[in-house]
Amino acid sequence: MSKSIFDKAITVYNNAYDNVGRKQMMAEFLFNDDCREEITKIRATADKAERSALKRQLPCATISGVFEPTRGSKNLKEHSGFICLDIDGQDNPNIKDWVNLKWQLAVIPQIAYAGLSVSDKGLFLLVPIMYPSCHKGHFLQLTDDFSRMGITLDRNCSDICRLRAKSADDRPYVNEHALVYNKVKVTEHAKPVRMADFSPNGDGNIIGQVAQCCKVIAERNVDITSTYDSWIKVGFALACLGESGRQFYHLCSSQNEKYDRRETDRKFDNLLKGNGSITIATFFKICKDYGVSLYH
Secondary structure, eight states: OOOOTOOOOOESSTTTTTTOOEEEHHHHHHHHTTTTTHHHHHOOOHHHHHHHHHHTTTEETTTTEEOOSSSSGGGGEEEOOEEEEEETTOOOTTOOOOOHHHHHTTOOOOEEEEEEOTTTEEEHHHHHHSSSSGHHHHHHHHHHHHHTOOOOOOOOEEEEEEEEOOOOOOOOOOTTTOOOOOOOOOOOOOOOOOOTOOOTTTOOOOOEEEEHHHHHHHHHHHOOTOOOHHHHHHHHHHTTTTTTHHHHHHHTTTTTTTHHHHHHHHHHHTTOOOOOOHHHHHHHHHHTTTTTTTTT
């Protein structure tokens, strides 16, 4: 029997108040219909406050991975490789037929699962992502993608440890062969840049230029950290951006098959101490050597 795309470890909690969970396979959480009676009761309850209270009693899961010992972004032990997206009625008052929308979205090849929310007035989607370390960057780009379709995603889904309540759908959309979503939106931060006078194209927007190069790196899956020496040089160069460089270092490092999120964080912490002989210019030079430029 071939392995399911949903055979990924996540953490499941007894209810929304629980902060210590247990490891479980995502497939079991999604397809075990053991809360049907409770969910049917919630959908039949007219009072909003009562519905919310009942919903908080349902089992929940952190779809994006395993968190130990407690649920919190800093306690991520194992990313599932998935991001969960919510489309809620309150954010999309123009949407009336949620079942129809579910099947319309089925044409998107990166959606692995689409099902009705607990309220029956919304959808949740599961999308496999290429760069777990860029979880928020993936979400921001997905937000833009769905916005162009006239759909607003729940912005709270950018939280890597966000809880997903158990739901029920008689006919969820399931795609075991979903494509991995590889687009990342790299945001700019108003952090001071040490090499503010350096600009390959003369406009002075260093972080914007780094972001543009990183976008190309992610889209083309270019590994500019293929050797330890290049990994260190890229890190020192990006450390010139201060903390703003950390997300770029993760994105560049994650193109390498040996990428480790925690090790990359530790390395960047050390690189922030600085190396006077390496500047942000080194990053652009390495990018150019690999065929990545601002004028691709």
